[in-house]
Amino acid sequence: MSHFGRAGPPDIRDTFSLLVLNITFRTTADDLFPLFDKYGKVVDVFIPRDRRTGDSRGFAFVRYKYQDEAQKAVEKLDGRVVDGREIMVQFAKYGPSAEKIQKGRIVESASKSKGSSRSRSPRPRYRDEYRDKDYRRSRSRSRGRYERDRHRGRDRDYRHRSRSRSVSPGYRKERGRGKYDDERRSRSRSHGSASPARRSPSRRRSLSPCKTPPSRDKSPDARNHKEKSTTPKSVSPRGQRADSRSPSPRSDANE
């Protein structure tokens, strides 16, 4: 009963996926199943949820066995108030039925068999208007965190950028996944030995030059010499930074 999306796609052969948006965060697949099943044969209902929190993302995917039924549900359930919220039902762009959808246009059996008297309903009308216009609403934190999280998995260069932690409000939130960075760094440093719990200062310095740019490592020495010896100008920028702000607070404080 509540196995929707729990064990992956059950039977996807010629099912059409419908995207249900604007649903409440408390709405579950079980709640949408009877609603959509009334208008057609629902093969599966899947609601993407957060893997960390487990909360619904606010939209669901309903798989219909036939397109005509799916479209019917779209017209019937689209705009229906569910749980006090107006849900939006439309054909999903990506998914098992994406093969039959091109550029948002349904080129399914309609083109294959024009004799299909069942599928006579045209594409969404006003829904297209919304898609056409460049209207954009203010971003929400829910989306922000998701974007960041998604990038985390997709973008593997994020760690490089992480180094340049210039400014970022609400850093505590990233602390959660910051551990990944720590683990990575720890691994790089330990390289198979030493535990993150306790590290030897000597060892840390040994590996420090390996990871930290040489500019800082030889900076103090070279700068000291240069400052008293030559071209204070080239040292200006560096000295300022060192004076104004520690070049690597985490290097000193964290470790």
Next chain:
DNA sequence: GTTGAGCGTT
């Protein structure tokens, strides 16, 4: 406990 554009899981 909150939020509100969008496109998904084994």
